[in-house]
Structures are given as C-alpha cells and as structure tokens.
Amino acid sequence: MKIEKSEKKDHEVLIEIWEASVRATHDFLQEEDIITLKPLILEQYFDAVDLTCAKDDEGKIHGFCGVHEGNIEMLFISPESRGKGVGFQLMEYAIKNQSATKVDVNEQNKQALGFYEHLGFNVVGRSPLDGQGKPYPLLHMALGKI
Template sequence: MIRACRETDLEEMVRIWYDASVIAHSFVPASFWASYKSAMKEEYLPLAENYIFEREGKVAGFISLVGEIVCALFIAPEAQGKGAGKALLEHAKALKGRLSLKVYKDNKRAVFFYEKNGLRASGEEVDEHTGCVQILMEW
C-alpha cells in the first residue's frame, strides 16, 4: 500500500535510506552517509513530498519528490526485489506526468532499474559532495 508520509515515519525512513545507501553505494564511505543522517531527518525529508510503501504494517520504502524531481527512492534492503520500488515510481509518474532524477553511475543496479522503468539518460555530472559521476535521467 502506498500512502502519504507521516512525521512518525521519519526515523524509519532515515534508517532505510542509510542502510540502502551503504549497500548500493559501496564506492562511497559509509561515514559519508552517516554524517547526513540528521540532515535527512530534520531538513531534506521534511522539505519533500514523501510517499511510503507499506507492507504488512511496516514501512518497506519511500519516494521523495520536489516538484517533478525524484530526490530519493529507497527500499529497505530486506524488501528489495518485491515490487515496492516499481510501485512507488509508478505512483510518482501518475502524480507528476514527468520525472527527473540523478543516480550514481556506479550504482549499476539502480541505473538498470530506472532504465527498465522507462527513464532515459539525458546527461552526466560530478556530484560535488562525493566526487562520483551521476547520470541525469528523465521520464
């Protein structure tokens, strides 16, 4: 089930974001992600339009949107590969009509996921925070 985020979801969203980030971005030190936990909870997530994918009463993942930009799409590692990411992305497509996002080039699994779900690369840039190349994608 997809629903709007509640303030009580923020702690679990940060946990999912951190756990999934460390696994998906092994090319970035875990300490980098740890240093952003407070900012995610107190600044970034509250500024976005957030939707939760809930399975059996538990938060399994979320998508964060600012306008037509997907700022975050994270699924708990234990819930990955079961359709939550696709469902959240389809929900965002239906809400917005068009989407754009940035994904690390070295996160091959995520790049494949987005391509499989209809997004296309439109450019590349270097992330100023990590020094890693990001692919700009659009739908």
C-alpha cells in the same frame, strides 16, 4: 502494498531504511559520507520533498520515495524488500500522481541505473560531482524519449 503520504512520525523508520539501503547498494560511499548525510536527510531533506511510503497490511514500511518539482529526489527500499516490486510501485505512484519525470542517479550505482532504464528513463546529462560536491558523478535521467 499501499502507497501513502509519509508522516513526520514515520521519519525515524525511513532513516533506518535509508541507511540500510545505502549500505546495501552504495558501496562507493565512505563511512564519513553516510555519517554526514544521515542528519541532513532526517532534519532537512525529508521535509523538502513530497514523501510517500510503501506499507504492508500490518502498516510496516518497506520503502519510500521523495519527489520535488517533478524530480525523484530519493527512492530507498529496505534490503529485505528489494526485488519484490516495492520500488516499481513507488515509482508508478510518483509518475502517475506526483508528475515525476526526472531522476538523478549515482553513476556508480549500476543496479539503480538499470532499474530506472527498465522503467523508461534515459540518461540526458551527467555531472561530475554529487549534490554535496563530492566526486560521485550523477547521471541525469528523464522519462521517455529525449
């Protein structure tokens, strides 16, 4: 996999990966949450982060990561590519090249929590609501010992 800067032309593929990934890993979300979030991510959130994607030799995108001011704002891997090191490569790039040291993870997303802990992130705080004010608690994590 190559990690490259994402381009605007990639956004349609990225939003498809986002939706497939969310449906595979965020079973606590309601259908209305996904419907509400999808246009926001496509029209606003992608442009608000430093966005990279993991591409294979044929140029197919398998996952993406968005970083803003040292915070990993989004990391989504296509369901068929999960468990194959794509998330690790994107995170390694974000930490080494984008100065990423923080991430927020939904408390209900135990797989993501375990993934970030495995990479050396520790829980340093908790918010009862997510960024949209919904009752999906967020765990605030930071890299290294705090």
